[in-house]
Amino acid sequence: MTLSPDSCHPLSSDPRQALEQAEILCQRRGARLTELRRRVLEIIWSNPTPLSAYAILDLLRDDGRQGGPPTVYRALDFLLGQGLIHRLASLNVFTGCRQPDSRHNGQFLICRDCGQVDELSNPAVEELLRAEATARQFEVLAQMVEVLGRCPDCRGGETPYAG
Amino acid sequence: MTLSPDSCHPLSSDPRQALEQAEILCQRRGARLTELRRRVLEIIWSNPTPLSAYAILDLLRDDGRQGGPPTVYRALDFLLGQGLIHRLASLNVFTGCRQPDSRHNGQFLICRDCGQVDELSNPAVEELLRAEATARQFEVLAQMVEVLGRCPDCRGGETPYAG
DNA sequence: TAACAATTGTTATAAGATAACATTTACTAT
DNA sequence: ATAGTAAATGTTATCTTATAACAATTGTTA
Numbered sequence: 352m353t354l355s356p357d358s359c360h361p362l363s364s365d366p367r368q369a370l371e372q373a374e375i376l377c378q379r380r381g382a383r384l385t386e387l388r389r390r391v392l393e394i395i396w397s398n399p400t401p402l403s404a405y406a407i408l409d410l411l412r413d414d415g416r417q418g419g420p421p422t423v424y425r426a427l428d429f430l431l432g433q434g435l436i437h438r439l440a441s442l443n444v445f446t447g448c449r450q451p452d453s454r455h456n457g458q459f460l461i462c463r464d465c466g467q468v469d470e471l472s473n474p475a476v477e478e479l480l481r482a483e484a485t486a487r488q489f490e491v492l493a494q495m496v497e498v499l500g501r502c503p504d505c506r507g508g509e510t511p512y513a514g
Numbered sequence: 515m516t517l518s519p520d521s522c523h524p525l526s527s528d529p530r531q532a533l534e535q536a537e538i539l540c541q542r543r544g545a546r547l548t549e550l551r552r553r554v555l556e557i558i559w560s561n562p563t564p565l566s567a568y569a570i571l572d573l574l575r576d577d578g579r580q581g582g583p584p585t586v587y588r589a590l591d592f593l594l595g596q597g598l599i600h601r602l603a604s605l606n607v608f609t610g611c612r613q614p615d616s617r618h619n620g621q622f623l624i625c626r627d628c629g630q631v632d633e634l635s636n637p638a639v640e641e642l643l644r645a646e647a648t649a650r651q652f653e654v655l656a657q658m659v660e661v662l663g664r665c666p667d668c669r670g671g672e673t674p675y676a677g
Numbered sequence: 678t679a680a681c682a683a684t685t686g687t688t689a690t691a692a693g694a695t696a697a698c699a700t701t702t703a704c705t706a707t
Numbered sequence: 708a709t710a711g712t713a714a715a716t717g718t719t720a721t722c723t724t725a726t727a728a729c730a731a732t733t734g735t736t737a
Binding site: 443 | 683
């Protein structure tokens with residue numbers, strides 16, 4: 352398998368599959384996946400690393416499309432609301448959701464060097480946090496778990512915790 | 515105990531104590547807690563809720579101090595580097611660290627309604643994430659765990675998960 | 678097809694963060 | 708003491724991220 356210089360670790364999930372699933376989910380929910388929204392989702396899935404709102408805007412303009420920042424942010428809000436994408440708060444970027452059918456709080460491994468993101472969904476983490484919250488009578492609305500570090504490729508041959 | 519309208523749940527830790535400890539830690543490390551840095555830390559600790567960089571800047575100017583955004587951000591960088599404060603990425607705000615002596619990744623319960631923050635440090639959460647990362651040959655550099663929700667006071671008498 | 682709601686476009690601006698360089702302050706070695 | 712140096716702060720400008728307010732368009736429904 353040959354890799355392009357820009358994507359040393361391509362996403363496991365297929366953009367086409369993600370878009371198909373998005374169509375189905377939106378139809379089922381009576382949500383309108385308009386051309387703009389679909390295109391924004393496509394852009395996000397087509398890029399090997401998460402994109403900022405303004406990077407998405409630039410790509411939309413490459414399509415010849417009009418519109419300013421609000422256009423993008425509204426599309427992103429829709430996609431976030433449908434659970435089709437996640438926002439990585441630590442980097443102000445957006446990434447496609449790998450399990451859009453089950454509502455969940457994303458857990459992410461973010462590579463500092465190449466920007467590549469791996470999405471986890473470890474129920475134990477979620478439960479632990481929920482337990483901590485409950486013990487403090489705190490009602491959980493959303494969880495944000497982002498681990499910053501270096502992915503295997505960017506670490507090269509290094510052994511973990513040895514250097 | 516009487517509460518001011520602005521702080522329905524005051525921080526458990528005492529600002530004075532936090533500043534004293536900061537002095538000690540910096541001295542021990544040979545780090546210079548200058549007047550500006552000390553004042554920024556004091557401002558952060560004196561507020562019942564986390565503050566944005568620009569809110570801190572406004573308060574510095576109330577002191578009669580000169581300086582622009584870089585002045586604040588540099589002080590914040592120093593304090594972050596010393597582990598004396600945390601940055602909440604989901605809100606772009608800064609809050610005092612309750613365990614500045616032990617290096618750790620903060621875990622936070624953030625109230626959506628009043629902005630109040632509770633800091634956890636559950637080693638199990640950290641270990642779980644580290645295990646997930648290690649299983650993927652991912653080297654962990656930092657962890658960000660932020661739980662957004664509603665604190666007991668803002669929930670009033672509601673029972674958890676019943677409304 | 679008129680009326681209404683939802684979506685998108687447009688303009689302006691707010692909010693968060695940093696780059697580049699000048700000035701001041703603190704430390705070091707004579 | 709004081710010149711030289713490094714660290715910290717001040718200053719100006721600019722960049723990135725995000726939203727407010729309103730106009731135009733598109734889609735839906737009666």
